[in-house]
Amino acid sequence: MKPGNRLFKKRCQITRSSMLREMRERNFERKAFLSLWADRLFSWKGSDPVIFIEQAKKVFQTKNGPVKAVDNINLSVQEGEIFGMIGYSGAGKSTLIRMLNGLETPTEGSVTVAGRKISTIKGTELRKARQEIGMIFQHFNLLWSRTVRENIAFPLEIAGVAKAERDKRVAELIELVGLEGRGDSYPSQLSGGQKQRVGIARALANNPKVLLCDEATSALDPQTTDSILDLLVDINERLGLTIVLITHEMHVIRKICHRVAVMENGQIVELGPVLDVFRRPEQPITKRFVQQVTEPEESKETIQHLLTEHPDGKIVKLTFVGVSAEQPVVTELIRSFQVGVNILQGKISQTQNGAYGTLFVQITGDPAEVARAVAFLDAQQVDSEVITYE
Amino acid sequence: MSEQWFPNVDWEKMWEATYETLYMTGISVVITFIIGMLLGLLLFLTSKGQLWQNRAVYSVTAIIVNVFRSIPFIILIVLLIPFTKTIMGTIIGENAALPALIIGAAPFYARMVEIALREIDKGVVEAARAMGASTWTIIRKVLIPESMPALVSGLTVTAIALVGYTAMAGVIGAGGLGNLAFLDGFQRSRNDVTVMATIVILIIVFIIQFIGDTAVRKLDKR
Numbered sequence: 001m002k003p004g005n006r007l008f009k010k011r012c013q014i015t016r017s018s019m020l021r022e023m024r025e026r027n028f029e030r031k032a033f034l035s036l037w038a039d040r041l042f043s044w045k046g047s048d049p050v051i052f053i054e055q056a057k058k059v060f061q062t063k064n065g066p067v068k069a070v071d072n073i074n075l076s077v078q079e080g081e082i083f084g085m086i087g088y089s090g091a092g093k094s095t096l097i098r099m100l101n102g103l104e105t106p107t108e109g110s111v112t113v114a115g116r117k118i119s120t121i122k123g124t125e126l127r128k129a130r131q132e133i134g135m136i137f138q139h140f141n142l143l144w145s146r147t148v149r150e151n152i153a154f155p156l157e158i159a160g161v162a163k164a165e166r167d168k169r170v171a172e173l174i175e176l177v178g179l180e181g182r183g184d185s186y187p188s189q190l191s192g193g194q195k196q197r198v199g200i201a202r203a204l205a206n207n208p209k210v211l212l213c214d215e216a217t218s219a220l221d222p223q224t225t226d227s228i229l230d231l232l233v234d235i236n237e238r239l240g241l242t243i244v245l246i247t248h249e250m251h252v253i254r255k256i257c258h259r260v261a262v263m264e265n266g267q268i269v270e271l272g273p274v275l276d277v278f279r280r281p282e283q284p285i286t287k288r289f290v291q292q293v294t295e296p297e298e299s300k301e302t303i304q305h306l307l308t309e310h311p312d313g314k315i316v317k318l319t320f321v322g323v324s325a326e327q328p329v330v331t332e333l334i335r336s337f338q339v340g341v342n343i344l345q346g347k348i349s350q351t352q353n354g355a356y357g358t359l360f361v362q363i364t365g366d367p368a369e370v371a372r373a374v375a376f377l378d379a380q381q382v383d384s385e386v387i388t389y390e
Numbered sequence: 391m392s393e394q395w396f397p398n399v400d401w402e403k404m405w406e407a408t409y410e411t412l413y414m415t416g417i418s419v420v421i422t423f424i425i426g427m428l429l430g431l432l433l434f435l436t437s438k439g440q441l442w443q444n445r446a447v448y449s450v451t452a453i454i455v456n457v458f459r460s461i462p463f464i465i466l467i468v469l470l471i472p473f474t475k476t477i478m479g480t481i482i483g484e485n486a487a488l489p490a491l492i493i494g495a496a497p498f499y500a501r502m503v504e505i506a507l508r509e510i511d512k513g514v515v516e517a518a519r520a521m522g523a524s525t526w527t528i529i530r531k532v533l534i535p536e537s538m539p540a541l542v543s544g545l546t547v548t549a550i551a552l553v554g555y556t557a558m559a560g561v562i563g564a565g566g567l568g569n570l571a572f573l574d575g576f577q578r579s580r581n582d583v584t585v586m587a588t589i590v591i592l593i594i595v596f597i598i599q600f601i602g603d604t605a606v607r608k609l610d611k612r
Contacts, residue, residue: 101520130522141517144612145535154531155521186611202521212520 049076071266087263134203193224213245430503487564502544546602
């Protein structure tokens with residue numbers, strides 16, 4: 001039995017139960033529902049994980065004794081998946097992603113990517129394997145001495161592709177990443193976003209099975225970050241490419257990842273589909289990351305202020321996940337109860353597997369009616385939480 | 391005018407000496423470049439955290455480089471007389487100056503190569519490794535092109551130092567402008583010959599500097 005099978009079965013179960021839940025929640029027409037899920041299932045082409053990490057450990061010897069950068073990690077990533085790893089600096093995510101193309105070798109354990117055991121192969125075999133694993137970097141790492149075209153051609157030169165074919169492929173890639181007309185520019189003449197596009201084109205040159213993104217958007221401004229993330233999603237969908245990315249920004253995870261692993265002190269402390277992690281973050285560190293995208297600091301102040309100003313009302317935090325984000329809960333609330341509803345702050349974030357949102361409302365009126373309104377909210381497929389003084 | 395200001399200058403001799411200086415400088419620059427590159431690459435690649443990290447090789451290379459770099463050139467020539475005699479068969483003339491010039495300048499250039507290579511962004515080398523490049527490919531397609539401006543400006547400095555070395559070598563019988571200035575100028579108290587030889591050396595130096603600067607400007611796309 002292949003190592004991935006057990007995990008895959010487990011994933012199937014998860015998929016099945018979430019299908020059933022969604023069916024209930026959505027009251028979907030059977031046909032439309034099936035075609036939706038068929039799409040989702042077929043987008044997970046592989047039955048085996050394309051990346052398989054088993055009991056990986058990495059210990060660095062430093063002046064202050066050994067440091068465990070990666071501590072006993074087991075992980076598998078399915079073909080066609082966008083898998084995110086989030087953690088603060090020093091969490092070991094950088095070491096972990098470098099194990100996937102052999103830039104770091106694990107002290108113990110094994111790493112398999114696209115059927116090759118990266119952790120043990122060496123020399124020519126390792127170099128061949130690396131040609132099938134693209135990587136992009138925070139600081140782009142382009143060769144300043146080469147033009148855009150020549151930079152993109154570099155991995156093709158390494159792979160020994162003939163000149164004519166190289167030129168053809170480079171032209172395709174330039175179009176794919178939207179850099180038409182910049183082929184003869186030098187990196188110094190490009191903006192950060194354009195440089196990362198060159199990095200992406202370069203990483204895709206040899207048709208890799210996996211793309212590794214090492215903090216690929218951390219050096220970019222928010223707008224450019226979004227355009228690069230859109231490009232990554234586009235590539236993932238068009239080419240079915242598996243993407244593994246590391247970041248410290250929850251925004252990146254929220255926007256493009258299917259699954260996320262939260263790392264702390266060299267270990268994965270939480271792992272799951274992005275929406276589930278958003279819905280029920282368990283570890284304190286995960287909660288902090290989730291708050292990055294859901295609860296801006298100012299809302300806390302606003303709420304404290306409102307709590308002081310309106311001691312009679314109740315302030316409720318509603319959390320919408322997936323389908324329920326699209327339901328008119330607030331409309332229902334106002335229609336059915338004699339209460340005033342004051343929306344304080346709201347935010348809905350799109351993730352790759354559905355929407356996730358929080359809404360802070362103040363409910364005022366007769367205390368009994370308010371209590372009934374809160375009870376109504378509790379009965380909905382919405383997580384609600386009455387906020388009081390902290 | 392030349393009759394009035396430089397009455398003792400024998401132009402034919404001056405041209406011949408200029409040619410000899412250029413010949414010595416030219417040949418020694420080429421060989422210094424090759425040896426210096428090899429030594430510099432060895433120093434860089436075997437240093438800590440690099441592709442061929444090897445403390446023993448690095449230390450031995452570094453010691454050899456430092457020793458030859460520290461010996462004053464005029465003493466180096468004298469010390470190398472037996473060596474020169476063995477490999478060149480003579481200790482007089484332009485060719486006899488070459489071993490000393492190269493051995494004096496190559497370690498100097500090797501250090502400059504090492505510094506130039508160190509300035510390369512480590513991330514670029516990592517990117518090349520991630521693409522599956524071999525060490526040889528990295529040297530040829532990353533290290534050398536990415537450090538080219540620094541390598542060229544280092545070579546310019548080395549070439550200018552070599553012009554100075556040829557003048558010193560000239561004093562002990564290697565020919566060239568240094569020889570002319572010393573024998574015809576200084577020893578026969580003809581200051582105009584010394585001054586003229588100096589002017590020619592200055593012109594050579596300026597030309598080298600100009601060529602070097604232009605090349606660096608053309609190469610540097612940062």
